[in-house]
Amino acid sequence: MKKLFSNAFSGKRLIMSIVSMILLVGVVSAAAYELTKTSVTLVINGEEMTLKTHAKTVDELMLENDILVGEHDFIEPSLDSRLTNDLNVAWIPAKLVYLTNNGEKLPVWTTSHTIQELITELNLEVGEHDKIQPSFETALVEDMQITYESAFAVTLYSDGEEKEVWTTSTTVADFLEAEDIILGELDRVEPSQGEIVKANTNINIVRVQKVTDVVEEGINFATVTRNDNSLTRGTEREVQSGQKGKVAKHYEVILENGKEVSRELVKTETIQESKDRIVAVGTKQIVQPVSRGGTPGDWVTFSSTAYTAYCNGCSGVTSTGLNLRTNPDKNVVAVDPNVIPLGSIIEIRYNGRILGQYRAADTGGAIQGRKIDIFMPERSDALRWGRKNVQVRIVK
Structure with missing residues (x-):
């Protein structure tokens, strides 16, 4: 029995020794396994993590x-x-965004973090007047919609000024809104608001x-004649002086940029x-x-003077x-109706030369008896004439 117990105890010790040996080999193997791993740093979107791996390549590490x-x-x-100790592996997953460049929509894969970085990545030059939305500082996210419009120059004529304006507007209406230009009820713009805006377009604001x-205007008076049998035939007398009237004419005037273009x-x-x-x-x-000038056909001596339609106190x-002012070519004389009837045609002779035929169409306070006053268009001619004795006869 004692021997049996001794043999059993010896068997247990052997098993324990074997187990211990196995554990030791496992620990040694595990330690050896760990010691053979490569230490690398994996950087994902800027965040670092240290890894130990038996992978041989970067591809195996990622998988x-x-x-x-x-x-x-x-x-x-x-x-x-191939992986080596202390190697840094950087990985930035790409994002799909959509860039609309001057109306053309394009899908773009990028590893940029912001719109500013994306613009740099695409070698896109953005001028100070160009428009990009969202702003440069905006962080990129999957499926982001980005719009870029390049600016161009147009010429604006407005309120008496001409200036160059950089714009990204597509229509004239968009341009007016972008430039805070307000049209009045009657104002218009050329080209019209629906027209497309292009480089070097001239945009004219018409106020x-x-x-x-x-406007006040005078109205000429009419001359009314009345028969008077108390006056000798061929004579006239002003009963009532004429007086001009006055009317106010109201015009609707259209002004474009301060200049009159129509009047109604x-x-x-x-x-x-x-x-x-x-x-x-x-x-x-x-x-x-x-009565005293002789019979028709006889030459009679008269004293003559001359006058014009613009003498002092003359109405013309x-x-x-x-109206002698509007008829300066008429041969007219002023007479005494009691000597030469008004309306008569007379001939005047001076120094044997016939001056012409004249109508007795005017009178004068100083023209009495055998006196006549000859109408002359030019004042200088009337002054040179002075006073002369002439021969006069009635033709008809």
Whole structure:
């Protein structure tokens, strides 16, 4: 029994020794396994982590850590690089964003972190007037929509000024809104608001105003004649002086950029009525047409002077209503109607030379008896004439 117990105890010690040996071999093996691992630093989007691995290449390291490297991702060193102790492996997964460049939408794979980095990565030059949204500082995220519009120069004519404006607007309406240009109710823009804006387009703002202009104008009076049998036939007498009237004409005026382009009469308002000039015309028959001037056909000596339509106190209108200012070519004389009837045609002779035929169409306070006053258009001619004795005869 004692021997049996001794044999059993010896067997247990052998088993324990074997187990201990196995454990020792395992520990030694494990230690040896760990000692044979490579120590590397994996940097993912800037975050570092230290790893020990038996992987031989970067590709094996990534697969060992369940990381699938896409074709657009950033990996350094390359996937086929062999691992060495203290190696840094950097991985930045690419993001898919969408860039609309001047209206053309493009998918872009990028490892940039911000829009500013993406612009640099794409070698896209953004000028100070160009527009990009979102802003440069915005962090990129998957499926982000980015819009870039390059600016171009147009010429703006507005409120009397011409200037160059850089814009990214696509239509004239967009341009007006971007430049805070407000059109009045009547204002317009050329080209129209729906037109496309391109480089070197001329945009003209036309400021339109509608105003009322009131213009006062005179109205000429009419001359009314009335028969008067108390006056000798061929004579006239002013019964009532004429007076001009006055009207106010209201015009609707359209101004474009301060210049008048149209004018329309919308209302006429009478301010003062005109007053007719009334002239009495003699109808009394003359038995002796010439009382002291001889019979028709006889030459009679008269004293003559000369006058113009613009002498002091002259109206330019004869007593018979002839306007000498508008008819300066008329041969007219002023006579004494009791000697030469008004309306008669006379001939005047001076120093044996016939000066011409004249109509007796005017009278004068100083023209009495055998006196005549000859109308001359030019004042200088009238002054040179002075006073002369002439021969006169009635033609008809």
